[in-house]
Each structure stands twice: as structure tokens, then as C-alpha cells.
Amino acid sequence: MGTEGAGAPPAGPQSPPSPPLDLDALVRRAHAAAGRSVGELAKAHGYRVPTRLGQHKGFIGQLLEVVLGADAGSESRPDFTGLGIELKTLPIRDTGVPTQSTFVCKATIDGTDSFEFKDTALWHKLSCVLFFPVQGEAAIPLIARRFGTPFLWRPEGAEAARLEADWRALTGRIRAGELEQITGHDGEVLQLRPKAMNASERSLGIGAEGWLVPMPPRGWYLRPQFTRELIARAFDLDI
DNA sequence: CAATGATCATCG
DNA sequence: CGATGATCATTG
Numbered sequence: 001m002g003t004e005g006a007g008a009p010p011a012g013p014q015s016p017p018s019p020p021l022d023l024d025a026l027v028r029r030a031h032a033a034a035g036r037s038v039g040e041l042a043k044a045h046g047y048r049v050p051t052r053l054g055q056h057k058g059f060i061g062q063l064l065e066v067v068l069g070a071d072a073g074s075e076s077r078p079d080f081t082g083l084g085i086e087l088k089t090l091p092i093r094d095t096g097v098p099t100q101s102t103f104v105c106k107a108t109i110d111g112t113d114s115f116e117f118k119d120t121a122l123w124h125k126l127s128c129v130l131f132f133p134v135q136g137e138a139a140i141p142l143i144a145r146r147f148g149t150p151f152l153w154r155p156e157g158a159e160a161a162r163l164e165a166d167w168r169a170l171t172g173r174i175r176a177g178e179l180e181q182i183t184g185h186d187g188e189v190l191q192l193r194p195k196a197m198n199a200s201e202r203s204l205g206i207g208a209e210g211w212l213v214p215m216p217p218r219g220w221y222l223r224p225q226f227t228r229e230l231i232a233r234a235f236d237l238d239i
Numbered sequence: 240c241a242a243t244g245a246t247c248a249t250c251g
Numbered sequence: 252c253g254a255t256g257a258t259c260a261t262t263g
Contacts, residue, residue: 193256
């Protein structure tokens with residue numbers, strides 16, 4: 001389709017689509033977005049595309065929320081409230097290999113996390129995810145990056161067990177006062193890494209002496225090696 | 240302030 | 252050149 005329409009293009013955001021009423025409706029919208037570019041979808045919804053993601057890191061994810069009618073905003077609930085589905089963009093190379101880790105949620109580091117994995121925010125975020133692949137190589141101009149085919153992921157069996165094992169091990173170390181020794185090297189499929197606006201941000205976490213002390217906030221991330229497995233299975237790729 | 244959305248920058 | 256640690260914008 002042309003990108004230079006003759007009429008005046010909308011300058012600002014339009015009224016966003018309402019939330020999809022059921023999974024079918026969401027899947028239909030999602031597949032309609034597959035194969036389209038960031039520029040196309042932005043234009044269709046009245047958004048301007050920044051030149052680089054640098055100062056706008058969440059742009060693609062937030063554009064997709066609008067396109068698909070996500071209704072959660074910045075609240076702690078699934079992107080598609082009624083469906084219990086979490087939306088995540090997944091930046092990939094043209095080979096299908098993810099270019100980045102995937103942020104899941106802020107980690108609880110003060111010892112108040114549940115003892116049951118399935119009661120944690122981490123599990124609730126991961127229990128039903130609509131992954132939306134998008135070209136993620138910095139060499140491709142943001143406006144030209146295309147979305148791939150989305151796929152729904154519900155971890156179960158051995159996969160869910162791997163997530164839980166990492167969570168259990170890392171949470172155990174947090175409770176044992178070893179948080180400050182945990183690095184991004186730890187965890188097979190999950191990572192516990194810094195998640196902050198800047199180096200001066202602090203959260204209360206369990207220190208080496210067992211007391212709560214201010215320290216850099218942490219977040220849970222999925223390793224790119226793990227999301228690579230998910231991509232490979234979803235598209236039957238040999239990567 | 241803490242949640243959402245992530246990518247950037249640097250090092251081994 | 253991939254992974255880790257650091258960082259940026261916006262919203263309720």
C-alpha cells in the first residue's frame with residue numbers, strides 16, 4: 001500500500017481499537033498485523049515513528065498494544081484483561097534468533113515473594129503470553145521493521161518446570177542473603193538483572209547480613225537462548 | 240512512586 | 252559479537 005496518501009495524514013493518535021472480545025478476535029487482529037511494518041501500523045493509528053528507539057525503547061510494544069486493543073495500560077494485570085493474555089514483542093534477526101532478552105517483571109527482593117511459584121507475579125506474567133516477533137536488528141530503520149507471525153505460549157510440563165526451578169533457586173538465594181552475589185550468569189532460562197532508570201535508583205532488598213538494605217532494583221528476564229527455543233518450536237526452525 | 244514498555248552500551 | 256549490567260519514556 002502507498003505511504004504518501006494524498007489527503008492530510010492524521011497528526012496525532014486516533015481513538016484506539018476497543019479490546020478484543022475473545023481469543024478469536026485477538027488472534028484475528030494479530031494475524032492482520034503480521035507482515036506489516038512499524039511505519040504502516042503507526043500511520044494507520046495516527047502515531048509518528050521516532051527515528052531511533054533510543055529515547056523510546058517501549059515504542060514498538062506500546063504501538064502493538066494500541067493496534068491490538070490491549071486495555072491494561074500500566075496496571076499490574078494482563079494486557080488483555082478479559083482474556084488473561086500478556087503481550088510481548090520479541091525482537092529477532094531474520095534467522096529467527098532473538099536479539100535481546102525479554103523483560104518479564106520487577107523482582108521481589110525483600111523476602112515477601114510467595115513460596116508457591118504459581119502465586120507469583122512472575123508466573124502470572126508468563127502463564128499465557130502472546131509473543132509477537134518483530135525485526136530487531138538495529139541496521140533496519142525502525143519505521144521499516146516488520147512484524148512476524150504471533151504465537152501463543154503457555155508453559156507447561158518440563159518447560160514450566162525449568163522456569164520454576166530457576167525461580168526457586170534464585171529466590172532461595174535471595175532469602176539466604178545472597179542477592180548481591182547473583183549476576184546475569186545465574187539461571188538457565190531466567191535471569192535476575194538490574195532494572196532501573198539509573199544507577200541511583202534503589203529498592204529495599206535482603207542484604208548479606210539479613211537486613212533490608214537499599215540496593216539496585218532487579219527484574220526477571222527470559223534468556224534469549226530460551227526464547228530462541230520457543231521461536232524454533234513455534235515455527236519448526238532449525239536454529 | 241511503582242508499574243508498564245524494553246533497548247543501549249560496554250566488556251570479555 | 253553475544254551477554255551482562257545500565258538505562259530511557261510514559262502512565263496512574
